[in-house]
Amino acid sequence: MEVSPDTVKNVLGYQPFVILTDSMEPVIPTGSVVLVKNLKENEEPKKGDIITFNVDRLGKEAVFTHYYRGTEVQEDGSVRYLTEAALADRYDDYVSHREDIIGTYVFHIPYVGKYALFLKSPFALIELGIIMFIMIIYEILWSKFDKEERKAQEEAEQPEEPKSICSN
CATH class of the missing domain: 2.10.109.10 (Umud Fragment, subunit A)
Known part of the structure; x- marks a missing residue:
């Protein structure tokens, strides 16, 4: 062997x-x-x-x-x-x-x-590089999506200002 x-x-x-x-x-x-x-x-x-x-x-x-x-x-x-x-x-x-x-x-x-x-092979380094690249892109897109979602959620949670009723 x-x-x-x-x-x-x-x-x-x-x-x-x-x-x-x-x-x-x-x-x-x-x-x-x-x-x-x-x-x-x-x-x-x-x-x-x-x-x-x-x-x-x-x-x-x-x-x-x-x-x-x-x-x-x-x-x-x-x-x-x-x-x-x-x-x-x-x-x-x-x-x-x-x-x-x-x-x-x-x-x-x-x-x-x-x-x-x-x-130990060169293919492993290439594969590792591809995986890291995908993870970085995912993080960038996820953080952007997460910010937009939080902003939309904050806007939805803000109480509406009372409308004033004016009578003349």
Whole structure:
């Protein structure tokens, strides 16, 4: 499951990520925000943990969230961390090492990530500008209408001056 690492904040040892793919469905729905607890240098994930980690995917850096299944010693002596998607029947093809692991999954908020990503887009700024413009026009028109209505109401509430009856 690829996640969006753009401007990810590390707050008190936790980081939020947006889930972009369906590889962890139904456990974590696409578009969810996951909170990940950063692993310290001397910490290791436990088998079965859901972990978030960096991956070199076709020459491009990506961040994934998958199950951690164990380790395997490579021919060169390096330790490969084995990961897999929720409904996969085999381990992921890419090679991950301890330094690639960001942290372990804590919880997720379904579908909120879609809105978070939208708010970071230029379209959101344009939409926000349009909404603000409409609100300003509404306020201007409403205040004008309100003044006219109050004036009409005040005129209606003023007592009529008594008419003088003059007899000659």
